[in-house]
Amino acid sequence: MEYKKQIEQLIVDFRTNYLSSVSIDFVIFGFHDGQLKVLLLRWKETDKWCLPGGRVRHEENLETAAYRSLQERTGLSEIFLEQFHTFGDVLRYTHFSKEETMGTLGLPQDVLDGFPGRDVSVGYYALVEFARVTPTPDLFTDECQWWDIDQIPLLLFDHNAMITLALKTLRRQLSYQPIGYNLLPEKFTMPDLQQLYETILGQTLDRRNFQKRILGYDILDRLDERKTGGAHKAPYLYRFNKEKYEKALKGEVLFVG
Amino acid sequence: MEYKKQIEQLIVDFRTNYLSSVSIDFVIFGFHDGQLKVLLLRWKETDKWCLPGGRVRHEENLETAAYRSLQERTGLSEIFLEQFHTFGDVLRYTHFSKEETMGTLGLPQDVLDGFPGRDVSVGYYALVEFARVTPTPDLFTDECQWWDIDQIPLLLFDHNAMITLALKTLRRQLSYQPIGYNLLPEKFTMPDLQQLYETILGQTLDRRNFQKRILGYDILDRLDERKTGGAHKAPYLYRFNKEKYEKALKGEVLFVG
DNA sequence: TTTTAATGCGTAGTTTCAACACAATGATAC
DNA sequence: GTATCATTGTGTTGAAACTACGCATTAAAA
Known part of the structure; x- marks a missing residue:
């Protein structure tokens, strides 16, 4: 009632x-x-x-x-x-x-x-x-x-x-804007980010080329820390540089003939 | 009233x-x-x-x-x-x-x-x-x-x-789909199409590269006719191949990592 | 200490893209 | 009829971007 x-x-x-x-x-x-x-x-x-x-x-x-x-x-x-x-x-x-x-x-x-x-x-x-x-x-x-x-x-x-x-x-x-700022925790590793991209795109990407491309965007800051705990070599931790990230969001790359 | x-x-x-x-x-x-x-x-x-x-x-x-x-x-x-x-x-x-x-x-x-x-x-x-x-x-x-x-x-x-x-x-x-089918008359020349693109984009394009790119899409049929009347060399007339055009519209080229 | 597997960094081959050269051609001027 | 001119058709070259792949490094596990 x-x-x-x-x-x-x-x-x-x-x-x-x-x-x-x-x-x-x-x-x-x-x-x-x-x-x-x-x-x-x-x-x-x-x-x-x-x-x-x-x-x-x-x-x-x-x-x-x-x-x-x-x-x-x-x-x-x-x-x-x-x-x-x-x-x-x-x-x-x-x-x-x-x-x-x-x-x-x-x-x-x-x-x-x-x-x-x-x-x-x-x-x-x-x-x-x-x-x-x-x-x-x-x-x-x-x-x-x-x-x-x-x-x-x-x-x-x-x-x-x-x-x-x-x-x-x-x-x-x-394909024309960075993504991840709102999907990942503040600190994350490159494999974390790559997994996110692969999941969204539904396909695997080359680890090395992916890193090159992402770093090329110049939106990440690499920290001195590494993520320990997992087996094998400890990967660096990264953080989005909010300023640069926002800039990249606005300055959308337009394809021109 | x-x-x-x-x-x-x-x-x-x-x-x-x-x-x-x-x-x-x-x-x-x-x-x-x-x-x-x-x-x-x-x-x-x-x-x-x-x-x-x-x-x-x-x-x-x-x-x-x-x-x-x-x-x-x-x-x-x-x-x-x-x-x-x-x-x-x-x-x-x-x-x-x-x-x-x-x-x-x-x-x-x-x-x-x-x-x-x-x-x-x-x-x-x-x-x-x-x-x-x-x-x-x-x-x-x-x-x-x-x-x-x-x-x-x-x-x-x-x-x-x-x-x-x-x-x-x-x-x-x-940048990822052909355009022009609804903006140009049935038969048109390559310069016509280029002018359309330049007008929409608000910038000039290289004539030769433009032609290569457009023909690469494989959506045009070149006719035997040429457009006479204007001064100088007579350009070929083209027509959109509707079938291929529609196909290109659907099969959008997605950027992949 | 050795092994393992993932990471960091780098290189070679390929493809794509942008800039440019030159011959062909149709109308116009003479 | 012929020379001129601006425009078109086609091709080439060098640079840049992208892809595929090699190898040494390293943290944890054996």
Whole structure:
């Protein structure tokens, strides 16, 4: 009963404070154990999974709304967040009717009357440091969990397509911008970084050429420390030079005929 | 009076048939006289210009809506159209208040009551063959005209920023995908194509290297004809090989470590 | 102390890219 | 009809980037 009230209040809140027809969906990439992972939510009382999302307040910028929603879901504020596509197919809604949704939640169907039947959803992808995230489910979902990128189940709505496109965009981004600042701990080794790249690209890279290329970007500071503990030769630790990193992000290398 | 009725009807139509909070804006690129041009609309009874736009019907896909709206504005159906960014800043609306808008149109302010104060706008850019376009103004605008890309005035809303980003995206697109199919007439010469590239990129290119690179893509068929009439040596005519062209569009060359 | 396997640093071969040379050609001027 | 001119078609060369691979070094384990 308490939950029902909460939901109803939430819906009233939506109606008064948020834009209708527009939603935000997140593909949140994390990196752990040499695996690229995506944060998914499990829909209340079902075994169906979907991407975390958000909505936009009436007097709120889209980007602000994205950062706010993401923080609600992960607890992180300083994150790499980038819009990659806006999805607006009506078919997005084949899996779940409005009635089903309400039925699942045990709510009368009329609470959603007047709501538009579909949203246009702005897709963002985020890169976060796995360890720092505190996944938090919302009122519509029971659970919040990391999934290996190659073991994503069939998701609700068009969320599988979203992940695919987000990954494609991320891979392309890798080719003209440095990545890693938001995915690795502060200090890391070259093999760590290479594993990250290989995982994102889905292919192996030559160790020596990779190092040359990355160092060529001039965005890393090599520390005097080495990472001990593992077997064999101890690798140097590196740290992103934030200044140079930001500079590289802005001064995007454009291909010119 | 007649016009006022039309507008009111239009607004009723919007309320019942279209998504609120979502709009579409177009940066329509054309190419003529060695100049890259953009199609702009002049707002009714003012000297202020803006981008053409559209809205999404309740049961219509976003992309479908984009194609439909674009056809209404240009008369063209088979065009290159690509989403490049979604804009959602509240500041987008600084130039024009709801009241001003209504005032300009000579309408009572209450016709827009209940309308959300702002939209999230999905930006598309289009490439069209200049000569085939029939610019058509809508009910809110008096005039529809091509503007040289480097002579765009201060536009309404955030439309200047939209053009800037659209151009940036177009230029990047040029580096990993062929372009020209929708901007040039069926038969064209290599210098024609080069001029198009130079205009889009805003820089000159080496004639010989350009030819080598383009032919290397293997998307052109050289015809037996030559373009006569001009002074000096007659250049060959080329035509895009649609099959190969489409293939090149899909099989995007991804940078790999 | 020896072995092992990963790391740090370096080199050679290849491909790609940019800069430039020169002959061919179609209209124009005479 | 012929010479001139600007432009086109094709090729070459040197530099730079990229790929593939060699080898000595080193921390932990045997």
